[in-house]
Amino acid sequence: MSVPAVSLVIPVYNEQANLTELVERCVRVCEGLKQTYEIILVDDGSSDGSRSLLRSLSQQYQGKVLAVLLNRNYGQHPAVFAGLAHARGEVVVTLDADLQNPPEEIPKLVEKIDEGYDVVGSVRIKRKDSFFRRLPSRIINAVVRKTTGVMMNDYGCMLRAYRRNVVDAVLQCTERSTFIPILANSFASKTTEVMVEHAERSGDDSKYNVWKLINLQFDLLTSMTSFPLRLLSLLGGVLAICGFAAGVLLLVMRLVYGASWAANGVLTVFAGLFVFTGVQLFGLGLVGEYLSRVYNDVRDRPRYFVSEILGGATAPEIDVKSASD
Ligand code: UDP
Ligand code: MG
Secondary structure: OOOOOEEEEEEEOOOHHHHHHHHHHHHHHHHHHOOOEEEEEEEOOOOOOHHHHHHHHHHHOOOOEEEEEOOOOOOHHHHHHHHHHHOOOOEEEEOOOOOOOOHHHHHHHHHHHHOOOOEEEEEEOOOOOOHHHHHHHHHHHHHHHHHHOOOOOOOOOOOEEEEHHHHHHHHOOOOOOOOHHHHHHOOOOOEEEEEEOOOOOOOOOOOOOHHHHHHHHHHHHHHHOOHHHHHHHHHHHHHHHHHHHHHHHHHHHHHHHOOOOOHHHHHHHHHHHHHHHHHHHHHHHHHHHHHHHHHHHHHOOOOOOOOOOOOOOOOOOOOHHHHHO
16 A cells, blocks of 8 residues: 555544544545545554444445554553554644544644644634633643743644654654653644634543543643752752741841740741751752653653755765655
């Protein structure tokens, strides 16, 4: 089979109610693209009928639908990762299986990639999720914008398109805890966003419970910054300085006003306590600094990617055979 131009990557976890409609709509949209395509559905260890449904769908749409079945439930992002590893398209579009991201929006994203963007995100025009599902997303979006400086309004929306070079870069990252949209953005040079519709969740509830959500937010935070660790040192430093200043103040006041003013030493104990707690926190933060460096090394992310080498004898040889094909 020739290499398709566009790959769709869709993680599936207990989505039997949506699968048939999802694939039908995706195929219809992709046919309209006038480009070759493949649809990769990654089953993340579903326990309902999704697996057998995927088996029959991959036969029904032979050569167009590829089903990758994972042996157990690993989570949404590992599942997308598995899909990316199997995608061969020049453009890779990820979306959710629950039909909250309408496949009809895909051409918009592909068009933007064709305009020269590396990553195209999407903003949900009217997000149809409960308040408790939206709140953590809103907080995290704000934090991400602050810490990464990349202006993306909606990191949570998985309807996204990536160019091949970004996908290859993401695939070279070996860390276990990942949040793909942020990882991809760290390798992209030109990003943009488009507005998309967001549908009510068909079928049952979100597959994320509170703990899974908390875990996801921590993955997200720790994958992009070690700032929380540094915060410890900062807090410790400030506390120690405050304690020390209070101690000096107490000493002076004690000398001026006598022992009764200082509550017979009780306040001095507090000052000492502050200093020691501060020093401890500072020490903890310092250990954290080492830890974050070890963490970075363990993740073993590629340091950079060369996009092109121009001129000189060191230019990589082009595979003439495949280039002339
Ligand atoms: N999903 C998955 N593994 C999981 C949880 C979810 O592959 O452990 C898939 C799910 O099938 C869906 C997507 O990830 O395609 C997003 O899940 P969901 O719609 O439940 O999340 P939300 O809309 O609340 O962000
Ligand atoms: Mg959803």
